[in-house]
Amino acid sequence: MGDTLKLQNSNNKSMIFLRLHLHKLELNRWELTKVNDTIFDIKKVNGVENESQPTIMFNFEKGRIGGWNGCNNFGMAIDFKGDYYTSGLYQSDSRGCYKGWLEKFNGILADNKSYQIEEGILTLTSSKGKTLTFKKVE
Numbered sequence: 001m002g003d004t005l006k007l008q009n010s011n012n013k014s015m016i017f018l019r020l021h022l023h024k025l026e027l028n029r030w031e032l033t034k035v036n037d038t039i040f041d042i043k044k045v046n047g048v049e050n051e052s053q054p055t056i057m058f059n060f061e062k063g064r065i066g067g068w069n070g071c072n073n074f075g076m077a078i079d080f081k082g083d084y085y086t087s088g089l090y091q092s093d094s095r096g097c098y099k100g101w102l103e104k105f106n107g108i109l110a111d112n113k114s115y116q117i118e119e120g121i122l123t124l125t126s127s128k129g130k131t132l133t134f135k136k137v138e
Contacts, residue, residue, distance in 0.1 A: 003019035026057075026060060028137060029057050030137065031054070033134060035105075036131055042054065045070065046070070052068060054067065063078055064076065065109070071096070071101070074090065074106075077089045108130045111128065111130075112125070122136070
């Protein structure tokens, strides 16, 4: 049956599982390390020692990117096109954020022209040449 797993008990009751084929973007959680060519540390933006770095996760089956933008949890609808995606509705918690940060992060994330993965590093590039660079989180 190809990519399926069938489990059957002694009473001949069975369950069949189908294998999901995930895209390499979906296999990991990605943590932000650079904005454009500048190393990014959320603690330097907000001055709070215990704040987590922004992270993203892709889910193509649901057509979404989700994660933590450094201030709030967020989700964004996407339409994956192969070597880039187009974005749609953006949703986020309503906690305030650091001046200018969300505009920069969301602007690059939403205006995707291409992505590149090389040795556990993901780079998203906007149509204006701006970049967000992430490392794979184990």
